[in-house]
Amino acid sequence: MRLNRQDGGRRQCISVTNNEVAAIEQDVLRKNGLRPGDPEWEKHGICDYITKPRVAAAITGKTPDGEPIKGEYKFTDEFPMAEGFEENAEFFTLTYEAKSAVNHNLAYARIAPLLWLRAGASGSRIDKLPEEGWAIADSYGLLTDVDQATPFIHALNKADSPSIAYIVTDDDRRFQSIAKRLPGNVEPVRLYESYLTNFSFANGE
Numbered sequence: 001m002r003l004n005r006q007d008g009g010r011r012q013c014i015s016v017t018n019n020e021v022a023a024i025e026q027d028v029l030r031k032n033g034l035r036p037g038d039p040e041w042e043k044h045g046i047c048d049y050i051t052k053p054r055v056a057a058a059i060t061g062k063t064p065d066g067e068p069i070k071g072e073y074k075f076t077d078e079f080p081m082a083e084g085f086e087e088n089a090e091f092f093t094l095t096y097e098a099k100s101a102v103n104h105n106l107a108y109a110r111i112a113p114l115l116w117l118r119a120g121a122s123g124s125r126i127d128k129l130p131e132e133g134w135a136i137a138d139s140y141g142l143l144t145d146v147d148q149a150t151p152f153i154h155a156l157n158k159a160d161s162p163s164i165a166y167i168v169t170d171d172d173r174r175f176q177s178i179a180k181r182l183p184g185n186v187e188p189v190r191l192y193e194s195y196l197t198n199f200s201f202a203n204g205e
Contacts, residue, residue, distance in 0.1 A: 001058065001085040006077055012121060015055075019045030052091055060084050111192075115140065118189070119164045140164040141186070146171070149178045157183055166191050 034041045053064045061084030068082035097107040116125040123138025133145025134152035143152045168191045179188035
C-alpha cells in the first residue's frame with residue numbers, strides 16, 4: 001500500500017493466515033468450557049484479533065476504537081499514519097466444501113470469491129448463480145447453463161475487459177465446443193473440474 005502511494009501503482013497482495021489461538025489463551029478458554037469454532041474462542045485468534053484489525057487500521061488510519069492512529073511513517077515518504085491509504089481490502093474465510101455440494105452448484109456462493117480472485121481480483125463479482133444461466137462481471141464471465149451459450153458469447157464479444165469464461169459442465173465435448181466460440185482473448189475454464197480434481201486428490205480417490 002505504501003509503495004502504491006509513492007508511485008501511483010496498483011499492486012495487489014493476498015495474505016493467508018489461520019486463526020490460531022495462543023496456547024496460554026487456549027488453556028484459559030478451555031477452562032471456561034469453550035472450544036475451537038465457538039465465537040468466543042475464534043475472536044481471540046491471530047486473524048480475527050490481530051491481522052484484520054491491523055490491515056483495517058492501516059487503510060483507515062484509525063484504531064479499532066475509531067481513534068486516529070498516532071505517529072508517522074518515516075524515511076522515503078513521511079506522513080501521518082492517521083492519513084491511511086487509498087486502498088481497500090476484503091477478508092474471506094476458507095472452508096471445506098463437500099464434493100456433492102460443489103458438483104451440484106449448491107456451494108457456489110462460497111466458491112464465488114475464488115473465481116473472482118482467479119480472474120485478477122478487480123472490478124465487480126458474481127456472488128450468486130444467475131437466473132438467466134449466465135452473467136458477466138468486469139474481469140470474467142460465468143456460464144451455468146450451456147444451452148445459453150450463444151447469448152453469453154455475444155455478451156462477451158461486446159464486453160471490453162473479461163479475460164476468463166467459467167463454464168459449468170461435466171460434458172467435455174460441450175465445453176470444448178463452447179470454448180472454440182469464445183473471443184480469442186478470453187480463457188475458457190471448466191467448472192468445477194479443477195476443484196473436484198483437487199478434492200479427489202486430497203482424499204486419495
